[in-house]
Amino acid sequence: MIRFEHVSKRYADGTTAVDDLSFEVNEGELVTLVGPSGCGKTTTMKMVNRLIEPTAGRIFLDGDDISGVDPVQLRRRIGYVIQQVGLFPHKSVLDNTATVPHLLGVKRAKARARAAELLDLVGLDPKLFGERYPEQLSGGQRQRVGVARALAADPPVLLMDEPFGAVDPVVREHLQNEFLRLQQTLGKTVLFVTHDIEEAVRLGDRIAVYGEGRIEQYDTPSAVLGTPATDYVADFVGADRGLKRLSVTPIEEGDLEQPPVVHLDDPLPRELDARWAVVLDHDNNLHGWISAEHARVAANKGDTVRDHARRMEAWLPVGAPLKQAFATMLQHDAGWIAVIDEHSAGRFLGVLTPARLHEALRRSTAADARDITRAEVDLETVEQLLP
Numbered sequence: 001m002i003r004f005e006h007v008s009k010r011y012a013d014g015t016t017a018v019d020d021l022s023f024e025v026n027e028g029e030l031v032t033l034v035g036p037s038g039c040g041k042t043t044t045m046k047m048v049n050r051l052i053e054p055t056a057g058r059i060f061l062d063g064d065d066i067s068g069v070d071p072v073q074l075r076r077r078i079g080y081v082i083q084q085v086g087l088f089p090h091k092s093v094l095d096n097t098a099t100v101p102h103l104l105g106v107k108r109a110k111a112r113a114r115a116a117e118l119l120d121l122v123g124l125d126p127k128l129f130g131e132r133y134p135e136q137l138s139g140g141q142r143q144r145v146g147v148a149r150a151l152a153a154d155p156p157v158l159l160m161d162e163p164f165g166a167v168d169p170v171v172r173e174h175l176q177n178e179f180l181r182l183q184q185t186l187g188k189t190v191l192f193v194t195h196d197i198e199e200a201v202r203l204g205d206r207i208a209v210y211g212e213g214r215i216e217q218y219d220t221p222s223a224v225l226g227t228p229a230t231d232y233v234a235d236f237v238g239a240d241r242g243l244k245r246l247s248v249t250p251i252e253e254g255d256l257e258q259p260p261v262v263h264l265d266d267p268l269p270r271e272l273d274a275r276w277a278v279v280l281d282h283d284n285n286l287h288g289w290i291s292a293e294h295a296r297v298a299a300n301k302g303d304t305v306r307d308h309a310r311r312m313e314a315w316l317p318v319g320a321p322l323k324q325a326f327a328t329m330l331q332h333d334a335g336w337i338a339v340i341d342e343h344s345a346g347r348f349l350g351v352l353t354p355a356r357l358h359e360a361l362r363r364s365t366a367a368d369a370r371d372i373t374r375a376e377v378d379l380e381t382v383e384q385l386l387p
């Protein structure tokens with residue numbers, strides 16, 4: 001969808017901002033460009049919508065060499081979100097969002113109706129916020145309007161330059177999660193600039209880690225964290241990359257243990273093979289759990305499992321990141337968590353224990369590993385943290 005071929009940018013004062021860059025972003029892919037200040041991320045991005053012209057090389061959008069496309073036409077295909085959102089202060093939120101379609105000739109009423117839908121999509125109630133002016137919004141709300149505005153002309157490509165950089169970490173995480181959800185439905189091709197490796201890892205299908213004017217590694221978050229291509233990348237992603245890897249490694253069905261299971265209408269068992277059992281309903285969906293000790297002491301004749309089942313607090317859907325599993329274990333002081341299949345009404349799949357979590361991390365590291373020794377050092381850090 002976007003292809004860079006040997007692209008360089010040298011400014012008039014001799015600064016080489018980007019040096020012989022070649023990479024490709026697939027349709028529907030979210031690629032994060034991450035690196036320290038001044039390494040050429042913004043220059044890379046601005047060359048895509050021709051706010052900056054390269055001094056060498058070619059950039060293709062959907063097969064078209066963009067140097068031959070009229071910049072105004074080009075920018076209609078590309079939404080652009082920047083850190084200082086640049087909303088028009090004298091226009092309402094609704095009119096700000098409707099600006100581009102209106103400029104493209106869509107009638108004002110229709111453009112505003114579409115803008116209201118988009119505000120809804122980015123989590124702003126148009127009835128509440130539509131008639132406000134930008135100064136009457138929080139930083140996070142302004143960023144959402146920025147995203148809604150960029151989406152207004154329904155461009156296939158989005159360029160986002162540190163869009164969540166100016167908000168506090170809690171709001172940023174919230175905006176990131178919302179954006180990920182949005183992206184799941186919209187499937188835009190996104191280039192996202194950030195200097196924050198956590199953000200790059202959380203959002204990117206792939207990450208381009210920049211050194212000075214060059215990409216040092218272009219790969220999935222899991223591979224960048226698991227097997228940094230160079231010492232520079234290893235330094236940049238940080239010594240705690242083993243922990244960061246928890247955020248990008250999903251729970252898989254094969255990681256799970258199969259504990260004893262009882263059904264709601266079974267007679268209460270006097271003896272269990274373990275200290276607890278998982279309780280399922282007649283469709284094998286997760287209902288709760290019972291402790292063997294409780295079943296032994298409290299049971300009256302004729303009791304069923306239903307009379308003594310406790311609510312399951314610690315559970316997650318399969319595919320959730322290991323970090324969330326780890327956090328859930330700590331939050332509930334639980335030695336294991338139940339894992340379900342959300343797509344089939346909560347069918348119980350098994351349990352994840354700390355030992356299995358560790359194995360899952362090891363499995364994913366090994367899958368990428370070119371440098372297993374280094375990866376294992378980080379696994380030790382994780383081992384120390386497990387209950």
Ligand SMILES: Nc1ncnc2c1ncn2[C@@H]1O[C@H](COP(=O)(O)OP(=O)(O)OP(=O)(O)O)[C@@H](O)[C@H]1O
Nearest residue numbers: 011013015017036037038039040041042043044195
């Ligand atoms: N108009 C310009 N003239 C000369 N040098 C420039 C110009 N614009 C950018 N540069 C230089 O090009 C290099 C790359 O800048 P760029 O803005 O692309 O970096 P960046 O990675 O986006 O940085 P940041 O994270 O700080 O925004 C820097 O050394 C910068 O000083």
